[in-house]
Amino acid sequence: MTDSYVPMFATWLFGGAMLPGLLVALVIAYLFGSIPFGLFLTRAAGLGDIRQIGSGNIGATNVLRTGNRWIAAATLLLDAAKAAVAILVVRTLLYSPDLPVGGDRALPLYLAALGAFLGHCFPVWLGFKGGKGVAVMIGSLLTLSWPVGLIFCAVWLxxxxxxxxxxxxxxxxxxxxxxxxxxxxxxWLAATAALLAILLFYQHRENIARLIAGTEPKIGAEKKAS
Known part of the structure; x- marks a missing residue:
């Protein structure tokens, strides 16, 4: 990598030092990712504290357990959007705003995806207890490479x-x-996707245990039971 890919604000603050610039990019993305849209939307809709419902996480799947599909859909879109915005903000702060994805030159963008994911899953404002990262991974992949993002969505569906x-x-x-x-x-993108996947698997560790035990509830099962 060359200094031309260091964020402009980092060059001004740190004299062009690469490592501080990348760390600042990571922190900025973390802050975007830590916005708890699921918590905000459910409270605004009078649905109570989402952390006291179902699994207790702030993601769209748990928001759906409130029975409000529109709020759940909005949570999904906003969680994906915050990852996309984090990556785009880091891109615009680079000397080369049209920086393509691919190779080590795009490392700031990959770090932005990682930062947004960590912010969503471990938000400092909520005691490091957030969502599971699916929507954030979707938003990140769609922004970094829309074909890969679409394939992710197709496999999920x-x-x-x-x-x-x-x-x-x-x-x-x-x-x-x-x-x-x-x-x-x-x-490089494969390594980024792999890291996000590892974190996503960690966040789904309880779900994995239930899948192995055959006790994981199916989509719509809770609604039918109620």
Whole structure:
């Protein structure tokens, strides 16, 4: 990488030092990712504290347990959007705003995706207890490489409709994303997708245990039970 890819604000603050610039980009993305839209929307809609419902996380899947599909959909879109905005903000702060994805030159963008994911899953404002990262991974991949992002969504939808298991759909899409990222772009994006997938698997560790035990609830099961 060259100094031409260091964020302009980092050059001004740190005299062009690469590492501080990348760290600032990571922090900015973390702050965007830590915005708890699920919590804000459910409270605004008079649905109470989403952290006291279902799994207790702030993501769209848990918001859906309130029974309000529109709020859940809005949470999904906004969580994906905050990841996209984080990456685009970092891109605009570079000397080369049209920086393409691919190779080590795009490292600031990959760090932005990671920062947004960490912010969503471990928001400092909520005691580091956030969502599971599916929407954020979608937003990141769509922004970094829209074909890879669309494939992620297609895999999720295929598993969700055939197996009726939201967690299995997310895990399958995340597990296959690095493969498609490598084929479509290169090993750098594949490594980024793999890191996000590992974090997503960690956030779904309880779901994985239930899937193995055969006790994971299917999509719509809770609504039918109620």
């Amino acid at each position: 295929l598993i969700a409709f055939t197996r009726k298991l939201s967690s299995l759909a997310a895990l399958t899409a995340a597990a296959t994303a690095p493969i498609f990222a490598y084929v479509v772009v290169d090993e």
